[in-house]
Amino acid sequence: MRSRELKDLAGFLAPVACDPGASRGRLHKEPEATTRTVFQRDRDRIIHCGAFRRLKYKTQVFVYSEGENYRTRLTHSLEVAQIARSLARFMGLNEDIAEALALAHDLGHTCFGHAGEDALKECMADYNGFDHNAQSLRIVTKLEQRYAAFDGLNLTWETLEGLVKHNGPIAGAGSKPVPLAITEYNTGHDLELATWPGAEAQVAAVSDDIAYNAHDFDDGLHAGLFALDQVMDLPVVGQAFRAVAARYPGLDRNRLIHESLRAVIAAMVDDIIAETQRRFVALKPTSAAGVRLLGAPLVGFSDGMAADVRILKDFLFTRMYRHTKVNRMTSKARRVVKSLFELLFAEPQLLPEDWRDDTVVPGTLKTARRVADYIAGMTDRFALDEHARLFDPAIKP
Numbered sequence: 490m491r492s493r494e495l496k497d498l499a500g501f502l503a504p505v506a507c508d509p510g511a512s513r514g515r516l517h518k519e520p521e522a523t524t525r526t527v528f529q530r531d532r533d534r535i536i537h538c539g540a541f542r543r544l545k546y547k548t549q550v551f552v553y554s555e556g557e558n559y560r561t562r563l564t565h566s567l568e569v570a571q572i573a574r575s576l577a578r579f580m581g582l583n584e585d586i587a588e589a590l591a592l593a594h595d596l597g598h599t600c601f602g603h604a605g606e607d608a609l610k611e612c613m614a615d616y617n618g619f620d621h622n623a624q625s626l627r628i629v630t631k632l633e634q635r636y637a638a639f640d641g642l643n644l645t646w647e648t649l650e651g652l653v654k655h656n657g658p659i660a661g662a663g664s665k666p667v668p669l670a671i672t673e674y675n676t677g678h679d680l681e682l683a684t685w686p687g688a689e690a691q692v693a694a695v696s697d698d699i700a701y702n703a704h705d706f707d708d709g710l711h712a713g714l715f716a717l718d719q720v721m722d723l724p725v726v727g728q729a730f731r732a733v734a735a736r737y738p739g740l741d742r743n744r745l746i747h748e749s750l751r752a753v754i755a756a757m758v759d760d761i762i763a764e765t766q767r768r769f770v771a772l773k774p775t776s777a778a779g780v781r782l783l784g785a786p787l788v789g790f791s792d793g794m795a796a797d798v799r800i801l802k803d804f805l806f807t808r809m810y811r812h813t814k815v816n817r818m819t820s821k822a823r824r825v826v827k828s829l830f831e832l833l834f835a836e837p838q839l840l841p842e843d844w845r846d847d848t849v850v851p852g853t854l855k856t857a858r859r860v861a862d863y864i865a866g867m868t869d870r871f872a873l874d875e876h877a878r879l880f881d882p883a884i885k886p
Contacts, residue, residue, distance in 0.1 A: 505774050661682075695788055714814065726750075
């Protein structure tokens with residue numbers, strides 16, 4: 490899209506932006522800040538919480554010990570936030586809540602990425618399951634214990650709603666069963682699970698897609714999981730690489746990758762802006778509440794770009810996420826998580842003192858939930874160290 494066209498579209502979603510002055514507020518009443526809006530305060534609480542700091546050592550694809558140049562959950566979240574903030578500002582949305590949701594969207598992920606989550610799901614299959622999105626809600630409403638008057642971060646309704654529903658409605662016709670942690674919370678604080686979230690949450694969701702597609706290609710190429718000539722025929726990505734190579738003949742490999750993936754991000758951003766403008770004209774929402782009742786997403790890729798993105802995801806799944814090197818790492822990760830769960834579930838007295846109480850006894854639903862919370866909060870490094878402390882006789886407990 491040309492710069493003049495972008496300029497003509499700037500700020501077009503402003504009437505449907507989340508207004509901090511019209512927020513539905515917080516579950517626990519408290520005086521608001523005089524120098525920050527409610528959504529700025531939500532963002533700051535997320536940044537300062539322990540779960541956010543731990544994302545530094547949680548896997549995106551590679552275990553932390555593979556090297557320091559690959560994405561972690563923290564660097565990924567920062568990259569998503571940058572894209573979301575830029576999109577929200579251009580569209581005339583509230584960039585503070587878009588940024589807050591981008592920063593918080595991975596809080597509930599376990600150690601070792603999807604391998605850790607899959608293992609914990611299997612362990613919790615008979616105990617109401619495990620879902621990283623529900624775990625994010627548990628973290629910001631229960632597990633973060635920093636404030637004197639309440640558990641959690643006491644975020645606004647709009648931020649909690651966007652956190653739970655950023656990918657769309659999770660209740661209603663055709664939906665999968667809602668995770669128990671979400672239904673339990675929703676009973677006392679209705680997040681309207683059957684509607685779409687606000688436009689800012691939708692921006693955070695598509696920003697996540699942009700970031701991990703582009704940046705997983707970056708990490709995969711630098712890790713040698715696939716070669717440059719294998720991406721040249723792909724839509725969007727291959728087109729970008731060919732265009733950069735033609736413009737800068739003989740460009741060194743690292744600069745070629747960086748310049749090309751910059752172009753990939755720009756192409757996806759431009760597509761979202763144009764498609765969202767088209768939907769805005771067609772659907773005619775007039776307020777943030779109206780966006781939730783459209784029955785379809787307002788922000789998203791065009792059909793053509795969505796099809797291309799599916800091709801890119803399929804490529805990454807086959808060439809990267811199921812690469813032998815990654816398979817070996819994820820196999821070890823699953824075994825670490827399963828063995829930690831099985832031991833702590835059978836012997837909860839081995840939990841750290843601040844994770845134990847008199848009602849946590851072997852083999853119960855409450856113990857399963859407590860152990861799952863403990864393991865889900867671990868970083869890759871801590872999980873490996875804890876496994877060694879509990880299983881290696883030569884390591885001091």
